[in-house]
Amino acid sequence: MTPAPIILRRALPRVCIIGGGIVGSATAFFLARGGCPVELLERDTVGSRASGVNFGGVRRHGRAVAELPLAIRSRAIWPRLRELIGHDCDFETPGHLKVAQTEAELEPLARWAAIGRAHGLTIDLLDRGQLRRDHPWLTHDLAGGSFCPGDGYANPRLVAPYFARAARAEGAVIREGHPVLAVEDTAGGGFVLHGPLGARHEADVVVNAAGAWGGAIAGQLGLDVPMVSLAPQMFVTEPTTRRIGPVLGMVSGAIYLRQSVRGNVIFGGGRGSVHPDGLRSRPAEDVFERSPALVRALIPALAGVPLIRSWTGIEGNTPDGLPVIGESGGRAGLIHACGFSGHGFEMGPGVGETLRDLILTGDAGLDLSAFSPDRFAVPPAIRSA
Amino acid sequence: MPVEAAPCVAIIGAGPAGLRAAAALVAAGLRPVLLDEAPEPGGQIYRRPPPALRPALAPAKLYGPDASRARALHEGFAALAGAVDHRPGTMVWNATNRDAGGFRLMLHHTSGLRSALDCDALILATGAMDRILPMPGWTLPGVWSLGGAQVMLKGQANLIGRRPVFAGSGPLLYLIAGQYAAAGGTPAAVIDAASFGAKLRAIPWLAARPAVMLRGVAMTALLRARGVPLLEGCHADRIEAADDGLRVHWSGARGTGFVTGDAVAIGHGLKPEHLLADILGCDRRYDTGARQWLVHTDAEGRSSQPGLYLAGDMAGIRGGHAAETAGELTALAALADLGRAAPGRPALRRALIRQDLFRKGMERAFPFPSDRVADLPDETIVCRCEGIGAGDLRQAIRLWQPADVNRLKAMTRCGMGRCQGRLCGDIAAGLLASETGRHVADVGSLRGQAPVKPLPAGRAEAATAIVP
Ligand SMILES: Cc1cc2nc3c(=O)[nH]c(=O)nc-3n(C[C@H](O)[C@H](O)[C@H](O)COP(=O)(O)OP(=O)(O)OC[C@H]3O[C@@H](n4cnc5c(N)ncnc54)[C@H](O)[C@@H]3O)c2cc1C
Numbered sequence: 002m003t004p005a006p007i008i009l010r011r012a013l014p015r016v017c018i019i020g021g022g023i024v025g026s027a028t029a030f031f032l033a034r035g036g037c038p039v040e041l042l043e044r045d046t047v048g049s050r051a052s053g054v055n056f057g058g059v060r061r062h063g064r065a066v067a068e069l070p071l072a073i074r075s076r077a078i079w080p081r082l083r084e085l086i087g088h089d090c091d092f093e094t095p096g097h098l099k100v101a102q103t104e105a106e107l108e109p110l111a112r113w114a115a116i117g118r119a120h121g122l123t124i125d126l127l128d129r130g131q132l133r134r135d136h137p138w139l140t141h142d143l144a145g146g147s148f149c150p151g152d153g154y155a156n157p158r159l160v161a162p163y164f165a166r167a168a169r170a171e172g173a174v175i176r177e178g179h180p181v182l183a184v185e186d187t188a189g190g191g192f193v194l195h196g197p198l199g200a201r202h203e204a205d206v207v208v209n210a211a212g213a214w215g216g217a218i219a220g221q222l223g224l225d226v227p228m229v230s231l232a233p234q235m236f237v238t239e240p241t242t243r244r245i246g247p248v249l250g251m252v253s254g255a256i257y258l259r260q261s262v263r264g265n266v267i268f269g270g271g272r273g274s275v276h277p278d279g280l281r282s283r284p285a286e287d288v289f290e291r292s293p294a295l296v297r298a299l300i301p302a303l304a305g306v307p308l309i310r311s312w313t314g315i316e317g318n319t320p321d322g323l324p325v326i327g328e329s330g331g332r333a334g335l336i337h338a339c340g341f342s343g344h345g346f347e348m349g350p351g352v353g354e355t356l357r358d359l360i361l362t363g364d365a366g367l368d369l370s371a372f373s374p375d376r377f378a379v380p381p382a383i384r385s386a
Numbered sequence: 387m388p389v390e391a392a393p394c395v396a397i398i399g400a401g402p403a404g405l406r407a408a409a410a411l412v413a414a415g416l417r418p419v420l421l422d423e424a425p426e427p428g429g430q431i432y433r434r435p436p437p438a439l440r441p442a443l444a445p446a447k448l449y450g451p452d453a454s455r456a457r458a459l460h461e462g463f464a465a466l467a468g469a470v471d472h473r474p475g476t477m478v479w480n481a482t483n484r485d486a487g488g489f490r491l492m493l494h495h496t497s498g499l500r501s502a503l504d505c506d507a508l509i510l511a512t513g514a515m516d517r518i519l520p521m522p523g524w525t526l527p528g529v530w531s532l533g534g535a536q537v538m539l540k541g542q543a544n545l546i547g548r549r550p551v552f553a554g555s556g557p558l559l560y561l562i563a564g565q566y567a568a569a570g571g572t573p574a575a576v577i578d579a580a581s582f583g584a585k586l587r588a589i590p591w592l593a594a595r596p597a598v599m600l601r602g603v604a605m606t607a608l609l610r611a612r613g614v615p616l617l618e619g620c621h622a623d624r625i626e627a628a629d630d631g632l633r634v635h636w637s638g639a640r641g642t643g644f645v646t647g648d649a650v651a652i653g654h655g656l657k658p659e660h661l662l663a664d665i666l667g668c669d670r671r672y673d674t675g676a677r678q679w680l681v682h683t684d685a686e687g688r689s690s691q692p693g694l695y696l697a698g699d700m701a702g703i704r705g706g707h708a709a710e711t712a713g714e715l716t717a718l719a720a721l722a723d724l725g726r727a728a729p730g731r732p733a734l735r736r737a738l739i740r741q742d743l744f745r746k747g748m749e750r751a752f753p754f755p756s757d758r759v760a761d762l763p764d765e766t767i768v769c770r771c772e773g774i775g776a777g778d779l780r781q782a783i784r785l786w787q788p789a790d791v792n793r794l795k796a797m798t799r800c801g802m803g804r805c806q807g808r809l810c811g812d813i814a815a816g817l818l819a820s821e822t823g824r825h826v827a828d829v830g831s832l833r834g835q836a837p838v839k840p841l842p843a844g845r846a847e848a849a850t851a852i853v854p
Contacts, residue, residue: 046789046793049793049796053796158796158797159797162786162797166785177789178789237802239804239840263772283482284836286480286482286490286492286502289480289492289836289837289841290500290844293843294843297843304843305842305843306843307804307840307841307842307843308837308840308841309803309804309806309837309840309841310802310806310835310836310837311835311836311837312835
């Protein structure tokens with residue numbers, strides 16, 4: 002794709018993006034590529050928050066139905082990263098295996114398989130025997146599983162930085178160490194964003210891609226997006242024999258796990274604590290015991306493999322667990338894309354492409370109504386009652 | 387009659403600093419908890435061979451002129467049996483600041499048992515580890531760290547080779563080469579980056595402890611007498627596997643050449659084992675003499691965190707004698723802060739000042755060759771856990787212009803392995819500084835994360851908090 006001619010470019014809105022996680026960076030890239038003048042303002046460094054420290058799962062399997070079209074759109078971008086942003090970001094597709102511990106847990110797997118297939122995905126349901134045969138490294142106590150080929154993982158530390166770098170190459174301005182301190186809705190229809198040392202940034206369109214801190218930005222603009230900050234806890238082991246093919250998840254959600262090319266086993270499960278300042282988080286003591294024990298029960302061969310590190314990251318969680326994506330009813334040009342909780346890494350590239358379409362053509366190309374930023378707003382009548 | 391509960395003071399590390407701290411606390415009527423990974427007290431310097439090997443390794447042979455000190459420490463500690471809650475084989479893998487003040491330590495015992503320990507005050511006496519300037523070939527089989535070579539001798543009564551080459555910088559090169567010679571080895575050479583001139587110029591500081599200085603001179607004389615080539619002012623540039631053994635190529639004051647041995651021990655000094663202090667949020671400062679980051683302490687070992695004290699090499703590399711002084715002084719400082727009598731601190735402080743002058747002399751005599759980091763050949767492995775080379779780091783630095791070394795770690799994996807960047811962190815920082823024209827103090831240092839050491843699978847103990 003060649004950038005839009007300069008003459009057209011002037012007609013395009015000036016977009017200011019708050020937050021340089023995967024969502025903000027991908028949005029900056031696709032918009033800059035579409036010819037928009039883009040400015041991305043990041044408080045820390047690009048991709049240093051949730052987007053840089055997550056599990057790296059690129060998974061459609063088991064996603065909330067409302068998210069599935071977006072997840073599928075995004076998945077189509079992942080294999081094109083090298084062509085688009087100059088690096089494949091270690092994207093691998095060994096498939097995703099969800100395992101059920103009890104017969105009762107097989108039921109939701111079967112239910113979801115029907116949904117996945119209706120959306121065009123291949124889903125293999127495995128009974129106890131098949132699971133044991135295909136994945137002998139798993140404990141034999143499992144009731145069954147569900148496998149989605151084509152899902153996989155990527156290196157979270159690379160994706161947002163490469164998107165931002167490519168966006169810059171397309172003309173976007175990327176400012177790191179540049180927090181947005183206030184957003185002002187001007188009378189003239191545009192916005193002014195206030196940065197450090199009196200910096201002012203004028204924009205026709207603002208994208209709130211501030212992750213777990215997006216609720217606070219929305220609040221500044223009078224929109225109530227309830228969001229709690231959670232800190233999922235991750236672990237990595239020393240490298241060990243490569244035996245775990247697919248990315249693994251438990252139906253219960255207690256553990257998600259994969260093995261890197263070097264042999265390290267990376268897993269998540271449980272949550273650490275978020276510091277009252279909302280900016281820092283740390284692993285929790287009890288999770289240090291519980292999650293590794295669950296992993297050893299799941300994969301007996303990992304019993305002797307030591308842990309070498311644990312960490313947490315901060316994600317924003319809405320009451321219904323779905324992100325907030327799209328324009329807020331009251332204000333054209335103000336677009337939210339935050340609160341992705343555990344799903345934003347996989348969906349980030351797709352969100353960028355979708356917002357490009359929304360901003361440049363007015364048509365997102367997807368039904369975003371389930372993600373409406375206004376869905377939590379309490380109608381005035383009820384509020385006064 | 388209500389008895390006020392005695393405060394719980396925990397000490398991590400049973401080397402000279404930790405043992406002396408424990409003794410001082412016992413003398414004040416407390417029962418400290420002493421935690422150490424090793425099965426026996428002594429630390430690195432006074433490490434003891436397993437009982438079966440002890441007859442073969444008399445203290446005089448193992449510790450040389452320090453044998454009497456070693457004996458005094460070991461015996462002194464044995465006399466405290468029962469007065470100290472000594473927990474050998476116990477790794478502290480995480481620590482947190484308690485809301486109510488004090489600290490919670492997460493313990494892993496070699497038996498697999500896990501527990502937590504709450505304490506009111508904490509003395510970190512976690513010692514130091516090898517500091518190494520990497521070179522091509524340093525990851526070959528047969529290449530050891532200097533400390534590793536010493537552990538092999540003291541802990542296993544074994545040698546890394548019959549004709550090992552000792553290369554790097556620092557007094558330990560001569561000490562350990564001498565210990566190997568005494569134990570029946572024939573060191574092939576000592577290649578020491580520090581020049582004779584630098585050592586001469588350091589004499590005014592070293593003279594603060596004339597006896598120790600003279601011992602150093604005697605050590606070199608002994609090696610010379612045994613015909614061991616001492617290549618002062620020469621850098622080990624690379625190691626290569628050849629038919630006849632490992633070749634260490636060197637260059638420097640004496641031109642260029644190579645020495646062949648059946649093993650190589652490398653070390654360029656020591657660095658404090660500071661991860662627990664980092665996790666607990668202690669302030670650090672870049673020390674231009676030591677050319678590395680140190681945890682900040684006052685003259686008596688208080689860190690920036692109330693109730694948290696540092697003693698021994700972990701507070702700055704001053705060696706075993708100073709560690710004893712600092713251990714005692716720090717314990718007294720902790721006692722004073724707990725409102726207890728703590729007499730005798732001024733004399734200890736004065737002794738430590740003298741030992742500090744000597745340290746400054748050592749830093750002048752054997753400066754870490756940090757200027758050579760900029761010139762490391764691209765093929766040099768810097769992070770051996772993850773296999774990241776100097777060239778990989780340079781490329782990432784050019785591409786990302788990282789603001790600090792933690793960002794460089796994120797972009798390259800350098801420092802993400804089992805050693806948590808203990809070995810590679812300051813080398814990566816040095817490369818980042820030189821490639822971007824900054825001072826190494828301005829590119830930060832790697833953040834520590836729990837577990838501070840690889841954590842084996844555990845079994846949780848029923849009681850999580852034990853407050854003696
Ligand atoms: C441990 C963990 C594991 C996870 N595993 C997965 C997984 O396997 N698969 C998956 O799909 N998802 C996963 N997620 C979720 C995923 O990481 C997030 O949903 C996703 O990264 C969100 O991207 P983001 O860009 O919205 O947020 P972030 O990456 O948090 O980016 C938001 C950015 O906004 C910046 N910012 C905030 N306020 C301001 C301001 N006022 N001014 C300027 N900048 C500001 C922040 O500094 C930050 O860089 C995981 C999350 C965590 C924490």
